[in-house]
Amino acid sequence: MTLPSSLLNAFAPTGTLRASINLGNPILAHRTTSGEPGGVSVDLARELASRLGVPVAFTAFERAAESVETVTNEDADIGFFAIDPLRGAGIAFTAPYVLIEGCYLVRDASPITRNEDVDREGHRIMVGKGSAYDLFLTREIKHAEIVRTALSHTVVEDFLRDNLEVAASVKQILEADAARIPGLRLLDGRFMVIQQAMGLPKPRGDDAARYLREFVEDVKRSGFVADALARHGIEGASVAPAA
Structure with a gap:
């Protein structure tokens, strides 16, 4: 399926999907032995980039607040956050995936x-x-x-x-x-209960926000999120129900 250029530009205006990763939540992200970020969040970003047909690049932060700021300022295209009204001022959230x-x-x-x-x-x-x-x-x-x-x-x-x-x-x-x-x-x-969701800068528009929401629902429904949790040995976190 060929995506409209307007949608690709909304997600990856530089030609690369820039993903902000919060290492402060080791359930969803961590540094691998090579020093690169890994985990459920990274798997989701790679899958989204694959569906968009663009490369992905990661910027990792030790604190959630830094990751939120980076996406809010549009220095990254997507991020992985716990849903909170304060953060929602500048970020369009999906429903939770975990x-x-x-x-x-x-x-x-x-x-x-x-x-x-x-x-x-x-x-x-x-x-x-x-x-x-x-x-x-x-x-x-x-x-x-x-x-x-x-x-x-x-x-x-x-x-x-x-x-x-x-x-x-x-x-x-x-x-x-x-x-x-x-x-x-x-x-x-x-x-x-911490609701972990994906988000993108609000100025990227309704179409991009809708696509990201549908992406999250699909990876929950298909078992992708459950498989990622199992693959990374995560216990105690559960796949969020369908929105």
Whole structure:
């Protein structure tokens, strides 16, 4: 199927699909042994580029906020983000392709036993600055203090270093740190479901946004996303239902 030139120009005005990759979420992206980005997000970008008939180039960031800024400023053509109203000001999102849980972690000796106990005066919650759970908790937390660290994957280390009461992050990251570091436990349940979606700059137009939405629905329906999760050994994340 030959795509209209206007659609190709909307996705790849330089002739190459420039994909912004957030390495701060290791469930969906990581650096390979060669130093190049890999993971579910990278697989999706390659598949989209293949369908568009253009080459793909990757720019990887350690923080979600940097990846969001790059796409918003049109220095990249597509990105992979958790859906959030604040980010939606400049980015046209698809429906989610993957769902991930956001959870809390505390020390074994902590008196905090339930998610509902976290939002109390005197509690400090360590989060990754600009992450989806930072944006969510900034809106939802009324009494506890939110403390932000530069990188999502150092949330637990920084929570321990600064002797805070709670660490908040993606469930799989917290589980890995709890298994590695004695004396930590996750609270039961989750405080949010992180909806991971694709997005492109809003100025690229309705036709491009529609094509990207349809692409995401197709890769969910066909099993491409499920296969990518399995191929990269990802546990705990689930394919989002059809929009």
